[in-house]
Amino acid sequence: MDRAASSAAATPSRRPDVREGEGFTILFEDRFGQRAIPAWAGESVAAALLAAGERAWRTAEDGSQRGLFCGIGVCWECRCIIDGRPNSRACQTEARPGLSVRWQVGPGLLPDGGLPDGGAS
Amino acid sequence: MSRARVVVVGAGPAGMMAAAQAARLGCAVVLVDEAPRPGGQIHRQPPPSLAGGAVSAAARPEAERKRRLFDRFARHAGAIDHRPGTSVTAIYGLDRILIADETSSRLIRADALVVATGLHERVVPVPGWTLPGVVTAGALQALLKGGRVRAGDRIALAGAGPLPLVAAAQMVEAGATVPVVALLRPPWSPLWPGLLRDPAALWAGRGVLSEGWRWLSVLRRAGVPVLTRHVALSVSGDGAAERLVIARHDGRGRPVPGTERRFAADTVAFNHGFTANSELARMAGAETRFDPRRGGWLPVRDGDGATSVPGLFVAGDAGGFAGGLAAACDGAVVGAAAAGWALHRDAGRFAAQAAADRAERARHWTFQAALAASWELPRDIHELVTPATVVCRCEGVTRARIDRAVADGHDGLNGLKRNTRAGMGSCGGRSCLRTLAALAGPRGEGEAVNARPGIRPVTLAALANRVSDESVGS
Numbered sequence: 001m002d003r004a005a006s007s008a009a010a011t012p013s014r015r016p017d018v019r020e021g022e023g024f025t026i027l028f029e030d031r032f033g034q035r036a037i038p039a040w041a042g043e044s045v046a047a048a049l050l051a052a053g054e055r056a057w058r059t060a061e062d063g064s065q066r067g068l069f070c071g072i073g074v075c076w077e078c079r080c081i082i083d084g085r086p087n088s089r090a091c092q093t094e095a096r097p098g099l100s101v102r103w104q105v106g107p108g109l110l111p112d113g114g115l116p117d118g119g120a121s
Numbered sequence: 122m123s124r125a126r127v128v129v130v131g132a133g134p135a136g137m138m139a140a141a142q143a144a145r146l147g148c149a150v151v152l153v154d155e156a157p158r159p160g161g162q163i164h165r166q167p168p169p170s171l172a173g174g175a176v177s178a179a180a181r182p183e184a185e186r187k188r189r190l191f192d193r194f195a196r197h198a199g200a201i202d203h204r205p206g207t208s209v210t211a212i213y214g215l216d217r218i219l220i221a222d223e224t225s226s227r228l229i230r231a232d233a234l235v236v237a238t239g240l241h242e243r244v245v246p247v248p249g250w251t252l253p254g255v256v257t258a259g260a261l262q263a264l265l266k267g268g269r270v271r272a273g274d275r276i277a278l279a280g281a282g283p284l285p286l287v288a289a290a291q292m293v294e295a296g297a298t299v300p301v302v303a304l305l306r307p308p309w310s311p312l313w314p315g316l317l318r319d320p321a322a323l324w325a326g327r328g329v330l331s332e333g334w335r336w337l338s339v340l341r342r343a344g345v346p347v348l349t350r351h352v353a354l355s356v357s358g359d360g361a362a363e364r365l366v367i368a369r370h371d372g373r374g375r376p377v378p379g380t381e382r383r384f385a386a387d388t389v390a391f392n393h394g395f396t397a398n399s400e401l402a403r404m405a406g407a408e409t410r411f412d413p414r415r416g417g418w419l420p421v422r423d424g425d426g427a428t429s430v431p432g433l434f435v436a437g438d439a440g441g442f443a444g445g446l447a448a449a450c451d452g453a454v455v456g457a458a459a460a461g462w463a464l465h466r467d468a469g470r471f472a473a474q475a476a477a478d479r480a481e482r483a484r485h486w487t488f489q490a491a492l493a494a495s496w497e498l499p500r501d502i503h504e505l506v507t508p509a510t511v512v513c514r515c516e517g518v519t520r521a522r523i524d525r526a527v528a529d530g531h532d533g534l535n536g537l538k539r540n541t542r543a544g545m546g547s548c549g550g551r552s553c554l555r556t557l558a559a560l561a562g563p564r565g566e567g568e569a570v571n572a573r574p575g576i577r578p579v580t581l582a583a584l585a586n587r588v589s590d591e592s593v594g595s
Contacts, residue, residue, distance in 0.1 A: 014270055014271050014273075014274070014296075015269055015270055015271075016269065016271060016294075016295040016296045022170065040170060040171060040268075041168060041170040041171075042167065042168020042169065042170045042171055042268075043167075043168065043171060043267070043268035043269070043270065044264075044267065044268055046264070047264050047267070047268030047270040048268075048270075050264065050270060050272050050273075051268075051270045055253040055254045055361050055362075055387075056253035056360070056361060060251075060514075060517065061517055062511075062517040064251055064252075065252075065253050065360055065361070066251065066253060066514075067253035067254065067361075068253075068256055068260060068264075068272070069255070069256055069257065069260065069514070069552070070241065070242065070256070070257050070259065070260055070552070071256060071257065071259060071260025071261075071262075071263035071264055072162055072241065072259060072260070072263050073155060074241045074548060074551050074552075075514065075548045075551065075552045076515065076546070076547035076548050076578070077514060077548075079547070087547070087578075091260075091263070092155075094157070094168070
């Protein structure tokens with residue numbers, strides 16, 4: 001899936017209700033670079049990513065890409081690197097202004113093979 | 122000596138009511154829950170900043186149930202030590218329950234422990250089910266209820282029972298296009314024989330039936346095709362879900378040649394019923410039995426929720442699927458029993474206090490017993506899991522690898538797990554154990570996997586930061 005195609009689906013219409021509360025952005029960095037994703041106080045990182053048209057944020061050990069699956073913290077498929085912590089569940093982490101979300105490869109590496117800044121935790 | 126303490130795990134309808142009841146009867150109550158806010162999966166609450174918004178006619182009954190539940194909980198919430206963002210990691214005995222949040226862990230004791238951990242969705246794997254964009258039907262609901270976000274623009278659903286229909290209608294109301302809902306059989310058809318045999322069950326379930334009718338009407342008005350007796354064959358796409366392929370099946374789950382149909386979709390959602398979260402009860406030593414319709418390995422319990430372990434109770438869907446309405450009543454009944462045990466070593470002491478809930482629970486149970494048949498999967502459904510299909514998503518174990526292990530004689534679930542690593546990843550087997558059990562040969566469903574400490578992944582930092590129990594529930 002190329003990046004332009006994945007982002008093209010990002011429309012405000014994935015948020016069907018009139019929304020109150022303060023909007024802000026989180027930073028999502030995948031293999032192609034970093035972009036700001038709109039988010040709302042209290043929603044999950046996964047909700048913000050999906051609303052913005054992102055569907056994958058991890059490469060599994062077998063090389064396949066993964067994103068959200070169960071949405072309730074059971075399956076751990078949506079794990080990624082959040083604020084430097086690998087294996088953080090996007091569906092269980094609330095978005096906060098400026099939060100850093102990075103694509104995870106395998107057990108917790110960055111796409112370039114490096115270790116995330118937050119260290120192993 | 123400190124007050125008698127009831128520990129409740131899970132803050133869904135059952136856990137909320139159990140905690141409220143035990144607090145009302147004078148116990149110190151600790152309510153441990155993974156989520157930031159009570160409600161469980163069914164009444165998942167959005168954060169305050171996202172609350173509000175219009176409630177459609179079809180969604181109103183659920184909103185009303187939720188309001189009643191929260192009103193009842195609120196009356197006793199002040200007496201409950203609610204610990205959100207916290208999970209039970211291990212149970213070494215009722216006097217040694219290890220709980221952990223993001224940064225710390227502690228051992229707590231309970232005079233009575235109520236496991237109200239609910240259930241999670243079961244999905245039968247098909248080729249392509251690990252693609253991004255493939256989710257569970259419940260995930261669609263969780264995103265909508267918890268974040269007011271719909272997962273995609275064009276959402277196809279497939280599976281068994283009523284959940285795919287309800288989730289599809291909710292997605293339509295949220296503005297998505299739903300190209301198809303493909304069900305293994307009409308979810309209403311298994312209902313009729315049971316309901317006609319027992320008209321009281323029909324009467325008891327009239328609310329749920331009319332609610333289902335409202336959701337079906339939403340689909341009908343939107344022109345969504347609901348295809349029954351159809352089976353999902355695969356999901357495909359270039360790096361993410363782009364289409365769902367389905368076919369008619371022969372009644373046993375085998376596709377009828379020449380009936381394949383393809384539906385373009387950016388999101389594909391599956392549900393094939395539920396699996397009870399029974400691992401905490403099993404780790405505490407409760408006896409279990411296998412019930413494929415109501416959630417797999419279920420703790421054996423009596424009408425008070427008492428298990429084979431003195432002082433250990435199970436409430437709500439963790440004891441077998443019966444839905445949120447029954448779970449709330451059951452929680453109130455089990456909460457009274459747990460309080461009786463904690464205070465007087467007599468689970469029946471406060472039975473009269475929960476008589477109304479017991480009677481209402483009986484009505485819901487009667488209806489749900491008829492409904493349970495709609496989750497019975499066709500006999501040969503797992504024949505569609507191709508050799509190359511990943512069964513264990515965490516460890517990347519394929520059907521072919523499982524079959525080889527079974528052929529080599531590893532036919533029990535624990536043996537299969539040890540031989541293939543299937544079920545040993547981050548999810549603790551929650552995504553694959555039902556499939557493994559179906560593929561594992563004659564012993565597969567008889568034997569639950571061992572439930573060991575570390576039931577939820579926990580950081581070393583939290584384990585190392587062990588704090589004292591003194592502040593809990595006093």
